Amino acid sequence: MDIATLSGQVFGYIPLGDIVLYFTPFNLFLFGGALLFTLLIALSNTETQVEARFGSLEDREVKVDIGEFKIRRFLAIVCGLATAGAMITGDLFNFTLFAALIGIVNLGLVAAVKMVDVLDSAFQYGIIAMISSLPLFGGAAIVLATTGTLSILELANSTVTPMVTFGSMLLLMGIAGETGVAPFYATKAEMFRTPGSPFLVIIHLSSLLVIVRAIEILLIINKPF
Amino acid sequence: MTGAEVLVPNVVSPLVVSIYKPAIVVGLLTGFIALLGIAFKKGDLTALILTDLVGLAMLVIVAAVATDLAEALVLPGLVVELAEILAIGEILMSREMRKTEKPVGLIPLPLSLDMEILDTAPAFLAIILVVHGCFLTGFTGGAVAGVGILFYVLSKTIRGVPTHIWEGIAGISGMAWVLWLVGFLLFFVAPQYWLLGLFLSACGIMVKVASKVGLIGVMGREEFKREK
Numbered sequence: 001m002d003i004a005t006l007s008g009q010v011f012g013y014i015p016l017g018d019i020v021l022y023f024t025p026f027n028l029f030l031f032g033g034a035l036l037f038t039l040l041i042a043l044s045n046t047e048t049q050v051e052a053r054f055g056s057l058e059d060r061e062v063k064v065d066i067g068e069f070k071i072r073r074f075l076a077i078v079c080g081l082a083t084a085g086a087m088i089t090g091d092l093f094n095f096t097l098f099a100a101l102i103g104i105v106n107l108g109l110v111a112a113v114k115m116v117d118v119l120d121s122a123f124q125y126g127i128i129a130m131i132s133s134l135p136l137f138g139g140a141a142i143v144l145a146t147t148g149t150l151s152i153l154e155l156a157n158s159t160v161t162p163m164v165t166f167g168s169m170l171l172l173m174g175i176a177g178e179t180g181v182a183p184f185y186a187t188k189a190e191m192f193r194t195p196g197s198p199f200l201v202i203i204h205l206s207s208l209l210v211i212v213r214a215i216e217i218l219l220i221i222n223k224p225f
Numbered sequence: 226m227t228g229a230e231v232l233v234p235n236v237v238s239p240l241v242v243s244i245y246k247p248a249i250v251v252g253l254l255t256g257f258i259a260l261l262g263i264a265f266k267k268g269d270l271t272a273l274i275l276t277d278l279v280g281l282a283m284l285v286i287v288a289a290v291a292t293d294l295a296e297a298l299v300l301p302g303l304v305v306e307l308a309e310i311l312a313i314g315e316i317l318m319s320r321e322m323r324k325t326e327k328p329v330g331l332i333p334l335p336l337s338l339d340m341e342i343l344d345t346a347p348a349f350l351a352i353i354l355v356v357h358g359c360f361l362t363g364f365t366g367g368a369v370a371g372v373g374i375l376f377y378v379l380s381k382t383i384r385g386v387p388t389h390i391w392e393g394i395a396g397i398s399g400m401a402w403v404l405w406l407v408g409f410l411l412f413f414v415a416p417q418y419w420l421l422g423l424f425l426s427a428c429g430i431m432v433k434v435a436s437k438v439g440l441i442g443v444m445g446r447e448e449f450k451r452e453k
Contacts, residue, residue, distance in 0.1 A: 093298055100305045107312040111319055119320035123269065126313035130276045131263070133309070134256045137302050138286035144298075145245065145290045 003156050006219055013153075020151050021090045026216065030087040030209055037205055038080025040198075042073065047197040062195045072109060076199040079105040083206040087213055092150045095217060096140045096174070102206045103129040103178045106191075109203060113194045121190035128184050132177025139170030143221065155221045168218050175214045179207035241291065248289035255282035273313055280306040351377035358431065366427075367434025398433055405429030 003010060007026030014021040046069055049062040064072070079102055086098035107129070110122045144150050146163040158164070180188035188207075192200055259278035266272045283306070287298050351373040358370025408425030411418055 093301075097301055097305065100309070104305070104308050104312050107309075107316060111312065111316050114323060116320055116323050119316055119323065123313060123316050123320065126309065126316060127263070127272055127276050130306070130309045130313065131260065131279050133302075133305065134252075134279050134283040134286070137283050137298070137305075138252065141287040141290050141295070141298065142249065144294070150294075 003153070003220060007216060019091045019094065020153055021088060022153055023088075027088055030213060031084050034080055034084035034087055034205075034209055037202070038077055038084065041076050041080060041202060044198045046072075046199065047195065049195045064195055072199045075105050075108045076202045079109070079202045079206055083202075083209050086210055090152050092143060092152060092155065092217065092221075093137075093140050095213070096136050096171070099136065099175060099178050099210055099214075100129075100133060102210060106180075106203045106206070109199060110191050110194065115194055118191055118194045121187040124187040125180055125184075125191060128177050128180065128187065132174045132184075134174070135170040136174025136178055139167045139172075139174055142167030142170065152217060152220060158221075160222055165222060168222050172214065172218060175210065179210050181207060181211060245289055245291070249286055252282045252285035252289065255279075255285060269317060273310065273317065276313075277306070277310055280310070348377070361431075364430060364434055367431040370431065371434060401429045401432035403429075405433065 003022070003024060007024040009024065011023040011025075011028075013023075046064045051060045051062065053060055082098050082101040082105060086095055086102070089095050089098065107122060107126050110118055113119065140150070143155070143164055146161055146167065147155060147158040149155060149158070176182060177184055188203070191203070194200070256279050259275050259282060262275040262278070263272050266275065284299055284302055287302050288295055290298070354373025354376065355370045358366040358368070358373060360366070361369060404425050406429075408422045408427075408429060411422035411425065415422075
């Protein structure tokens with residue numbers, strides 16, 4: 001399927017050597033959305049969880065201290081920028097690198113929490129994310145070896161061989177593991193059970209956006225219709 | 226591989242082309258063996274180390290492309306791999322600290338080291354190693370200088386050294402990244418200053434490797450604790 005049918009009319013190109021950025025309404029919308037959300041997060045404060053105590057009238061507040069808050073805000077902004085980069089990039093390998101960066105930053109976001117359960121599930125998610133870097137980069141490398149290019153604009157015109165399909169399937173597996181969707185989401189859902197909400201939401205948003213963009217790229221490469 | 230004949234130039238020998246598919250199979254098999262190892266794992270640290278093996282299998286598949294572009298892709302792949310293993314190692318350490326509820330020493334040791342050399346020689350040996358590493362530069366120099374720093378911190382730990390020295394080393398490591406990146410950028414932006422770029426990158430990677438080697442000692446904490 002060509003780019004114009006799938007994501008709308010191509011507005012223009014920025015040729016940076018062999019890395020060519022291209023702009024479509026689809027791309028720009030996702031890019032703008034990611035940037036807007038990053039801005040909102042950069043301006044916001046963390047939540048405070050309030051737990052009622054049994055047998056007394058006092059409440060217990062779970063707060064995030066200032067040092068942890070600063071680190072989390074920084075990592076959340078990096079995560080948002082990496083998501084925006086993954087939305088706008090026109091290079092397959094850059095896309096996988098942005099996805100891997102999102103995975104690392106997601107780990108960093110929960111690395112400083114004080115709950116052992118959350119750290120445990122973050123460790124499991126990290127192992128999955130690291131294992132899935134094999135299909136992620138391996139798939140991109142197989143696509144490169146078969147078609148001779150990584151530029152999505154060029155890949156839109158290339159012929160589909162079984163090897164390209166194999167590489168794309170590996171890539172899809174890698175994206176699924178790296179963003180922690182369907183088969184691997186159990187550990188990632190556990191990671192949210194900690195205070196500091198608006199920063200943790202970016203973990204969700206980044207994986208959603210990356211999945212949408214990955215499906216677009218895979219449709220462009222494989223041309224199933 | 227069908228269709229490869231179009232892409233591969235004639236100067237490349239058919240042997241190199243025919244080796245591509247075996248390389249992919251070897252990479253996937255290595256990954257599979259590592260996954261089996263993770264399935265039969267004994268502890269969390271074992272899982273972490275075996276996951277690194279999966280990362281190496283990824284590098285095999287990327288390197289199988291065997292063009293200069295593949296070389297350019299191996300480097301970010303390796304960096305991502307390192308960053309992930311450091312992040313997971315950090316989480317592991319943070320979890321163990323929460324579990325034990327007490328601060329862990331700078332470098333945990335399985336046995337008490339009260340050797341004469343740790344009291345009398347650390348500064349001298351460390352300086353020799355670091356200076357020698359500075360002359361070597363690059364990866365090798367980084368490893369040599371790292372051993373020097375590690376030895377110094379190790380011997381200081383016996384006598385008690387404040388942890389902020391260690392955090393300072395981590396800070397220097399971050400600045401080394403900047404040096405490295407600036408050197409790399411210089412290659413592309415102003416190729417006529419390639420020598421300066423080369424030296425910036427070499428010094429950057431040396432400081433980087435030096436501080437990394439030191440950090441490896443900290444990651445062994447969990448294993449040491451089990452033996453006690």
